[in-house]
Each structure stands twice: as C-alpha cells, then as structure tokens.
Amino acid sequence: GWCPLSPAGTQTTQLLVEPPWRLAVLWDRVTLTCQGLGITGATTWYKDGQRWWHKRPDRFIVSKSGTYTSDRPGTGVSPHICILNECLVLQLPGRVLVEGDTVTLRCRG
Numbered sequence: 001g002w003c004p005l006s007p008a009g010t011q012t013t014q015l016l017v018e019p020p021w022r023l024a025v026l027w028d029r030v031t032l033t034c035q036g037l038g039i040t041g042a043t044t045w046y047k048d049g050q051r052w053w054h055k056r057p058d059r060f061i062v063s064k065s066g067t068y069t070s071d072r073p074g075t076g077v078s079p080h081i082c083i084l085n086e087c088l089v090l091q092l093p094g095r096v097l098v099e100g101d102t103v104t105l106r107c108r109g
Contacts, residue, residue, distance in 0.1 A: 012036050012037060012072075012075040012076055013034065013035070013036035013070060013071065013072050013075045013076050013077060013078040014034075014035050014036065014078055014079070015032055015033070015034060015035075015068065015069070015070055015078045015079060015080075015081050016032070016033040016034075016035055017030060017031075017032060017081055017094055018030065018031040018033070020093060020094040020095070021091040021092070021093065021094055021106070022091060022092055022093070022094050023082070023084055023086070023089045023090075023091055024062075024081060024082065024083045024084065024094075025083070025084050025085065025086055025089055025108075026062065026063075026064075026065055026083060026084070026085045027085075029061060030061070030062045030083055031059060031060070031061050031062070032059065032060060032062060032068055032070070032081065033058060033059040034058045034059070034070035034072060034078060035058075036072040036075035036076075036078070037072070037074070037075050042055050042072065042073050043055070043056060043057070043058045043070050043071065043072055044056075044070065044071040044072075045060075045068065045069075045070050045071075046068065046069045046070070046071070046077075047064070047066045047067070047068055048066045048067050049067070058070075062083045064083075065083050065084055065085040066082070066083060067080050067081070067082050067083075068080065068081050068082075068083065069081075087109055088107070088108070088109040089107075089108055089109070090105060090106075090107050091105065091106050091107075091108060092104070092105050092106075
C-alpha cells in the first residue's frame, strides 16, 4: 500500500520519519518523532486507528508494521505514516515533490 505524507505546514502536528524515505520499512529501524506546538511529553500515539500509547515519549523506534499518527494537546492529530514489513520496496525521498523535481529512487530488498 501507498501512504503519502501530507505537505509540511498543512497541519500543526507533524510526524518526522528517519530514515527519510517513503515507503518506510521495519528493517530500516524507523524512528518516528511527533513535532508540534503542543505540550512536550504529552503525545498520544495511534496505531491502525486505535489509541496505542497515551502520554508517551515524542520519539520512538518502530517495532511493528502499521499505520501511525500522533496527537499533541492543543495542536491536533498528525498526518499518518505507514510502516511496512515488505521484502522488496521501491523508495523515494520523504519530502514533498513537485513537477520538475529531480528524484532519486532506490530499490531495496
């Protein structure tokens, strides 16, 4: 499945993904960081649409595939990001792309 990231600035709360590649895969040791103007340390994490961690750290290493979002009090819910557990993926940079951009693709397995 394809899970696009929302353009920066469209919502107050954002999810940062390291390494910064789409599609994100478990074997890359993906770190998610919730950023926003809300209260630090009061992040609520959702996995596959269900509340997963309440008032947990703003950053963690993903250990299970799924669709993740975060919520900070006063700033709202972030765009979602999918973390896959696939054997072969075609990845592109995790930044917003516009027509005419030069893009580096990588095939990994």
